[in-house]
Amino acid sequence: MNHEKIVILPSSLPDQADEILNDLVYNQAYVLFVVLGNDALAKKLVEWASSLAGSRSDPGLVVWITDRNVNIETLRLIVEKNSRLLKRWKDISAFMLSIMDNVVDVLYSDDNPPANLLRVFKSFQHGIGDKS
Secondary structure, X not given: OOHHHEEEOOOOOHHHHHXXXXXXXXXXXXXXXXXXXXXXXXXXXXXXXXHHOOOOOOOEEEEEEOOOOOOOHHHHXXXXXXXOOOOOHHHEEEEEEOOOOOEEEEEEOOOOOOOOHHHXXXXXXXXXXXXX
């Protein structure tokens, strides 16, 4: 696991979590792999994604929101803007936010086949490839 590439949002401090996420999305140039939840799959996704996020200078970053029900305004706006892709909120394990601030990929807890390292790699490719 590459801990330098993981940002864990403080779910117990929603205002601070919102400030951090807002900065990452709108003021920094990152491809964000956003993981939701704190179950075994979420932990595995964080591990895989952090290993694929690259070195310090690469644009990949993992944002871990351990409590999907935390009230983070920036997250609400992302979901609202991308509602077509983020329909089944309770079933989403992770999503990829491109450098252009678009949701370009979604991983669901009931995906068949289930998420694996290759699937997370493909998600990063979608995030990097967004030219809109």
